[in-house]
Amino acid sequence: MANSGLWVGILTALTALGASYITARATLRAAQAQARTTTTAEALREQRERRRSAYREMMSCAHAFNAVTWQIDDVDAARDRESKNRLLTQMYEHIGPAIGDMNRAMHEVRLDGPAEVSDAADHVRKMARCVQPLLKALIGDDSPERRDEYDAAYRDFREAYVTFIGVARGALEVKDVDR
Numbered sequence: 001m002a003n004s005g006l007w008v009g010i011l012t013a014l015t016a017l018g019a020s021y022i023t024a025r026a027t028l029r030a031a032q033a034q035a036r037t038t039t040t041a042e043a044l045r046e047q048r049e050r051r052r053s054a055y056r057e058m059m060s061c062a063h064a065f066n067a068v069t070w071q072i073d074d075v076d077a078a079r080d081r082e083s084k085n086r087l088l089t090q091m092y093e094h095i096g097p098a099i100g101d102m103n104r105a106m107h108e109v110r111l112d113g114p115a116e117v118s119d120a121a122d123h124v125r126k127m128a129r130c131v132q133p134l135l136k137a138l139i140g141d142d143s144p145e146r147r148d149e150y151d152a153a154y155r156d157f158r159e160a161y162v163t164f165i166g167v168a169r170g171a172l173e174v175k176d177v178d179r
Helices: 002-069 072-077 081-112 115-138 144-172
Strands: none
Touching: 002 081, 002 115, 002 144, 072 081, 081 115, 115 144
């Protein structure tokens, strides 16, 4: 019987070693999965922050462009043609650098993507560039047709800008992966 006790001890020891090995492997796999999850979550967070920063810069540049175009109200309030032309010239001088800043911001958005947001940012920039020559055409021209063209181009810019905001917001939304 003493021999069977030895076999029970050996079997118990082997069972304990096997269970320990299986537990260690499972723990290692869980740790590796946790590390992958943490790394992925950190990368996604960094990507989201880069995109958010780029989108904010684009929005800031579009707002600066708006600040120039909103001065049209001052032009409308001016009493004489000379004052109107002076204000329009000042606007035109400021609109170029505002578009330049928007170009730079749009390229940052293009870098961080996604493509849908990049396309929307590029459309905003293109619509802003359409406003520029129409603003210049207002200098020295009191015709309602010119003003209507300018106003229509500005509305197109504004629509593109609002679209960009919506697309950018959608790109930043956190997707629920459990659903």
